[in-house]
Amino acid sequence: MSHGVTLEHVTMRFGAGPAAVDDVDLTIAPGHFFSILGPSGCGKTTLLRMIGGFLEPTSGRVLIGGRDMAGQRPEQRPTAMIFQNLALFPLMTVAENIGFGLEVRGIAAAERRKRVEKLLDVIALPGIADKKVTDLSGGQRQRVAIARALAVEPQVLLLDEPLSALDLKLRQHMRAELRALQQRTGVTFIYITHDQGEALAMSDEVAVMSAGRVQQVAAPAELYDRPRTAFVAGFVGEANRIPGRVTGMDGNEAVVDTAFGPMAGIAPAPLKAGQPAALFVRPERMRLTAAEGLSAIGALPAVVTDQRFEGPFLHLVARPEGHGPGLPAEFLAQLVNDGNLPPLAPGVRIGLAFGPQDAVVLADG
Numbered sequence: 001m002s003h004g005v006t007l008e009h010v011t012m013r014f015g016a017g018p019a020a021v022d023d024v025d026l027t028i029a030p031g032h033f034f035s036i037l038g039p040s041g042c043g044k045t046t047l048l049r050m051i052g053g054f055l056e057p058t059s060g061r062v063l064i065g066g067r068d069m070a071g072q073r074p075e076q077r078p079t080a081m082i083f084q085n086l087a088l089f090p091l092m093t094v095a096e097n098i099g100f101g102l103e104v105r106g107i108a109a110a111e112r113r114k115r116v117e118k119l120l121d122v123i124a125l126p127g128i129a130d131k132k133v134t135d136l137s138g139g140q141r142q143r144v145a146i147a148r149a150l151a152v153e154p155q156v157l158l159l160d161e162p163l164s165a166l167d168l169k170l171r172q173h174m175r176a177e178l179r180a181l182q183q184r185t186g187v188t189f190i191y192i193t194h195d196q197g198e199a200l201a202m203s204d205e206v207a208v209m210s211a212g213r214v215q216q217v218a219a220p221a222e223l224y225d226r227p228r229t230a231f232v233a234g235f236v237g238e239a240n241r242i243p244g245r246v247t248g249m250d251g252n253e254a255v256v257d258t259a260f261g262p263m264a265g266i267a268p269a270p271l272k273a274g275q276p277a278a279l280f281v282r283p284e285r286m287r288l289t290a291a292e293g294l295s296a297i298g299a300l301p302a303v304v305t306d307q308r309f310e311g312p313f314l315h316l317v318a319r320p321e322g323h324g325p326g327l328p329a330e331f332l333a334q335l336v337n338d339g340n341l342p343p344l345a346p347g348v349r350i351g352l353a354f355g356p357q358d359a360v361v362l363a364d365g
């Protein structure tokens with residue numbers, strides 16, 4: 001089994017301003033595919049560089065396999081890092097690139113060749129050992145960079161947005177490849193990305209970061225269904241946000257006074273009466289309760305502004321009807337096409353609704 005990684009109160013300050021990474025505690029299980037997800041500038045790369053030994057934290061501890069890494073240089077750590085630009089050597093062959101770290105470690109040519117061949121099998125590219133890296137496609141180069149990192153047999157592989165340079169189709173294909181490769185090798189992967197779809201599709205666990213802090217660590221489904229903060233609810237997947245003020249709690253449900261009247265949802269943490277909060281509702285949790293020709297109007301009256309038919313689903317965009325400061329700019333609904341959907345062209349007045357179980361209420365503002 002490969003090593004896990006523990007971060008204890010890890011902080012990085014570059015100057016007088018706010019810390020780039022601010023008091024982060026994380027436990028990354030051995031053999032997991034762990035993603036760090038967050039918007040540009042939230043501190044992801046800084047965190048990864050501290051794990052890899054390219055930066056020493058201002059305070060706090062990094063432990064790999066239970067060992068404190070303080071003062072250990074990158075090559076002394078059981079880690080390897082793949083950078084955004086891959087940093088392959090353009091004048092070398094694939095075999096020379098993959099074997100580079102082994103040569104530095106003094107491993108003889110015959111043994112190197114054997115290991116390179118094995119790694120080419122692992123990345124499912126046998127027979128390209130003698131090609132120039134400049135003759136490879138983007139996806140092939142990606143895999144060679146991974147083979148080069150795996151050649152030194154790291155316990156932990158650190159990946160800094162390695163798919164960002166690829167086009168969408170290849171990126172989606174490489175997600176599945178990376179996941180399969182991680183499972184095949186059992187190496188702990190720490191993967192940073194600002195793409196929530198990528199993080200949800202590949203990971204065992206995801207840490208969501210904002211402004212240097214970890215907001216939530218959870219498995220993808222839990223992150224999506226039970227976000228703990230308004231930031232996570234808004235950043236991971238799409239959500240309708242209906243703001244208001246809490247009027248009270250009833251068990252684990254909170255009632256919020258909104259522009260549409262009082263509405264209830266599940267509150268993962270207790271909220272106080274009078275506190276600003278918002279209901280977050282996924283588009284697929286919205287139900288169509290009324291449309292022209294069906295009946296008058298539902299709990300959330302709106303006018304269709306756009307629709308996209310996708311076979312099994314109809315994606316609706318609708319403008320809420322009403323006025324006031326708490327009115328969302330638009331509603332998103334993903335309706336299941338059961339063969340009985342009414343005509344929903346732009347301009348049609350509809351009613352949308354959701355039950356308390358379909359909404360998460362989180363402190364907001």
Ligand SMILES: Nc1ncnc2c1ncn2[C@@H]1O[C@H](COP(=O)(O)OP(=O)(O)OP(=O)(O)O)[C@@H](O)[C@H]1O
Pocket residue numbers: 014020038039040041042043044045046047194
């Ligand atoms: N060497 C440095 N010197 C000074 N400030 C830095 C340095 N490296 C990073 N920062 C600052 O720290 C903050 C976090 O940067 P970091 O690169 O870790 O974010 P990120 O989430 O990886 O962003 P991106 O996705 O754009 O790469 C930013 O405000 C950045 O300007």
